[in-house]
Structures are given as structure tokens and as C-alpha cells.
Amino acid sequence: MARRRRSSQRVTMGEVAQLADVSPSTVSLYMRRPDEVSPRRAEKIQSAIDRLGYLPNTMAGGLASSRSNVIGVIVPTITNSFFSATLETLERHLRSAGYQLLIGNTEFDESREEELIRSVMSWNPAGLVLTGFLHSRKSLSLLANSDTPIVEMWDYGRPGLDMVVGFSHHASGRLVAEHMLGRGYRRTAFISTNFQRDVRAGDRYLGFRETIEAAGGRVVLRQLSGRSDTAETGRLLGELIAENPGIEAICCSNDMVALGVMFECQRQGWPIPDRLAVAGFGNQDFTASTVPPMTSVEPPRQEIGRHVARLLMARLRDGTTPQEGNLDLGVELVVREST
Amino acid sequence: MARRRRSSQRVTMGEVAQLADVSPSTVSLYMRRPDEVSPRRAEKIQSAIDRLGYLPNTMAGGLASSRSNVIGVIVPTITNSFFSATLETLERHLRSAGYQLLIGNTEFDESREEELIRSVMSWNPAGLVLTGFLHSRKSLSLLANSDTPIVEMWDYGRPGLDMVVGFSHHASGRLVAEHMLGRGYRRTAFISTNFQRDVRAGDRYLGFRETIEAAGGRVVLRQLSGRSDTAETGRLLGELIAENPGIEAICCSNDMVALGVMFECQRQGWPIPDRLAVAGFGNQDFTASTVPPMTSVEPPRQEIGRHVARLLMARLRDGTTPQEGNLDLGVELVVREST
DNA sequence: GTGAAAGCGCTAACAT
């Protein structure tokens, strides 16, 4: 069934001006700096706005002022509690400062990032937030001749394009390794989402492996084919233990993988941590309630959002970058009974 | 090099035209309908674009054509696998058709929805996607005198503002109830995230309760104080069973709550489903791997995204709404060993 | 404090 609608004309600033009996530029001034308009006219203008249901046209405003209130944010995926928590915090902080987030997700595809950067830059954004340091050559050249403030987030330890807010995934893997070594585990395994998809999981693995091996231990690696999948994790763990029965501890690239490991242990009747110690990454809500409670690493999801917003706004306000334009927020190991 | 520009200054269409030795409007035409430009000039224009690194200014284009490629999407939260999966699918489909998503999250606050609608509408969006049917009076009046296509998603069964894509949460609660009754459970409980936050969980509860009670059963309700929290869920379950030792089955408002219930059962040594049957909602990946595997309801997360995109694009293309502008996508009960 | 006028960078009639 086809339905026709009147294409209702939007109210413009000029119409508001006419009704309020002032000039358009006075209305414009009122919208931007209300206290520079005399109370009498201010009131007339406001009532005209209310009466007509006026909504300013952001595009026209952005074009005229040749600056926008848009901040582009590009993440690998929003279906992931890591990035979505950061996004939510970032959104809250930036929106309250009058900015609008334009979110793009690459679905872990580098060429999509390029396309997204293109698309975001065409909005003339006030700022751009990227995930990690890995960008294609073309992406870099797109950003090279632009003076848009850029923050790379969720990683740390390599030179960034502009500002950086994150933490070292390598150090985070090391932290778990040191804990495992402290508990006396030497024969370990690392079960991970695919490094192709998630380079940062790869960094955590390296940090873990280097530390374990430096202490004379051993690390067997298993990668899932794609994203965290508890069923595949269970299968992988079964094979892993069949081939390496001496393994005492498993470090997982995230909590979901660790959950899959714990379920499989339960199914096999392997007591945790006596037969197998298990650690996750993410410290998601449920880690405190697993049986036994899961040792995990708490990444600064929300803090990242907060600081990205702070740096961006400092730059936008006065063109400066705070001293700490390169910020390592660190992680915390939450030790529970699974190790 | 023809001329020097300060790097902060963006290249305009006019500069491309100049370098390609054509008029701006030819460049404009080339950008929008390349095959209506002669191959010779097309090539010159393209090489000028490449050489200058030209990126069109979306705001200027939008203003001039008085239409935008923006689709506003407002969800309660993006930190929730339900909505984020829908968003990801929606984004993929709409972006490939040239649209840009403007995502806002209300954090379950009705007054924030109003503000977000305002903010989105100021972009003159081509379409608007809202979650559910509950909108404040002011929100409604904002939408009343606009001809923007609107889709309300993730719910079904009440009259919508325009188009609707979702499923009945009431029916989904009923489905679980019928399954439980079929298994012989009559003394049941419903543990839920807070209805204030999540009205749809409330609908599922109603559907569940009505069906159980119609069969002579009983339902005890427990609400969490906020979002799904496995620790709080454990506590609640403990109290619930202490006060109602006869309860045989628990229906949870989502899989995370059900996971909390299963952990608590494991901790207490209550065999599932013999002492207590447990069902979730969401059919998240991990439900297949819990011990025992969890019975859950599969909502059409991705399908919602797909169909919202489809309806929106049909309307935008030819102004029509397909036959099924009001779409119940239904749910599927996935029965596993936890019931 | 207020208004007139000149754009912002593009699109869309229309003319050629």
C-alpha cells in the first residue's frame, strides 16, 4: 500500500525572525549567545521559536561557520563490551559539550577503515577518534593533510598520529604471566580470538609468552577461527589438553573465551584451578560469579572514553594538547579463585 | 605543483574544476552521475580529484540539495548485544546504500530520548529509527509535523507512528511458559532486569505469567535493581528459593540473568534441571556451552536490522511502504537441557 | 544591541 504524505516545509530562522519582528541575524545571535540579546527581544524570539517549533538546521550552520560539531569515532565493532562501554562514555561526555558522534565500525577490515575515514572526513569533523595504531597507507594519507585533531585509543606504546589514550596490551599479558609464575605455573597455554581480527590480543599473547619463557616456562598457543565462540573454545581446549596433558594454566584473550574454557573443564570434570588454572581479560560483570570466580584483567574501558573526550575538548577549546597527550591508563589484575 | 595551499584548508569543488579545466557544475555532475560526463573530461576531473585529494563537503551538499544521507537511530543502550547486533547489521545495509547512521543512546532515560530526537532532527535526516513504542509527549510533537520516515523497532503489537519492525515480547514470554508447562513445571519464578529500565522485559513477564496462571500455575517475580548483574542475581535467587522452596523453574529476562542463576545453582549444588529448570532470553553464543546447555529464546536481532533498512530504503526510493510496513519477525525457542 | 550584506561549498534549473 502506497502512502502519500505532504512534504511539510521546515521552519527556518527567517520565519522565526519575521514572527518575532527582528532580523534573522538577531535570531542567530540569540541561538548562539542568548545573553547578548536584549531581554525583551530574547523573549519574543523564544516564544516565536516555541510557537513555530523551530529546529535549527545543523548543516546550514556547519556550512556557514565552516566548522562542525561532529566527532568521528571508528571502532572495529560495536558488538563488543570493550568498545561499546568506551563509546557510551565518550558519547555522554561529548554530547554534553554539544558534540555529535559519528560512529563507524570496520568489522576488523582495514579497507573498511579507509572508507569510513573518508566518509567521516567529508563531514568536516571537529575531531576524529580511531582504534589502535594500525592504519592503511591510504588512510594515513587521508589524514596527513588535515588539521583535524586525532586520538588513537585502546592501545599504547607506539608513536601515534596525534594524541593517544590507551594501555599496553603487552604489559597486560605480562601481568597475567607474572601472576601465573607466582602461583607456580610454568606449563601454560594461551587461547585466543584470532590475531588477524584482533591485533591487540596478539600483543597480549606476546607479553604473556615472553614473560613465561623468560622464567623458563612454556606457552602453547591456540587461536579461534573468528570471534569468541564458547563452543569452539571447548573443542580447542579438548584437543589442546589431549596433545599437551601437562598444561597447568590457561590464559585467555578475553573473558568469553575463559568462560568457554571453564565450561569445558566443568564438563570434563577438571577442577579449577587444581587441574587447570584459568584467567581472562576484560573483568566483565560475570567473572565475579563464575564457579570458581574468575581471575581477569580490568581494562580502563570507561576511563578511555573520559580521557579521549577530555583531550579532544582541550584541543578544540584552546588549540593545545595537555601535557599528557599520550596517555597510558594501565590495567589492573583482579585475582580470584580460578588461578 | 599548480598552487600551494595551507594544509588546514580543504580543497573545494571549484579548485578541482579549475585544475580539470571544467566548470564546477560539471564536477558536481561527475560526482553524482559520472556517466553523464564525457569520458575525456571525466578522466581529467578524476585525476584532478586524486591530485588534490579532494573530499566533497557533505554539509554543503546536504544543504544545497536540502536532503541528507543521515539516518538517525535511537536505542536505549549500545552496550547490549541485542541492540548492538541490530545496529551493526543496520549500519552495514544502510552504509552500502550511501547512508550515514547517527546513533544516540538514551541510557533508558525518556527525557534523553527527547533531546536526542531534537538533535537528530536538526540534521534533517532522511529517516529515523526508534526503539519501542514509548515516547514522551514532547517527542511525539517533535515528530508530528515532520515527514521523515520513522521505523519503530524491537517491539510489535501496538500501533506505531509509521512503520514497525519487531516481535511480540508478550508472545515470547508465552512461548517459554508453554514450554515449561509442557515439561510439567507449575511453580515458577521470573527473574528480571528492572522493568523501569526495560519495558520489554516487563512484557515478556506478563506473557509468561498469564500463560502459567491460565494453566493453574504460579509465578513469583524478582526484579534486579538495574541492569543484568550476575552477582545480584545469585543473591536474589538465594532469597527467592529460601522463601519459596517449592519453585521448580525459573524464567529469566535475559541470558546473563540466566547465567547468574545457573552459577548460583552450581554453587548451591542444585542440579539443573532436576532441582531447578532455567530458561534465558537472547540465545547468546554461550548458551550452547553452559553446563547443562541453556534453553533460550532467539530474538531476530540481525533480521530487525535488515528489515528496518529495507523498509526505510523502499520508502526513500519511491515514497512507498511495502505491504508489510508492520512486521512481526517472531522468535524461536531453542530448547536445551537446562529445562 | 541590532540589522544589512556577503558568503560557506555545493546542487539544480535552465540555457546553450
Add this chain to the structure above:
DNA sequence: ATGTTAGCGCTTTCAC
């Protein structure tokens, strides 16, 4: 097929 011209709805000098 290409160019000319007149806006889109707002912001921003700059007079008054």
C-alpha cells in the same frame, strides 16, 4: 554534454 545562475539556511563581519 557543459556552463551559467540562483539559491539552500545559516554565520559573520561590519555599519549603525
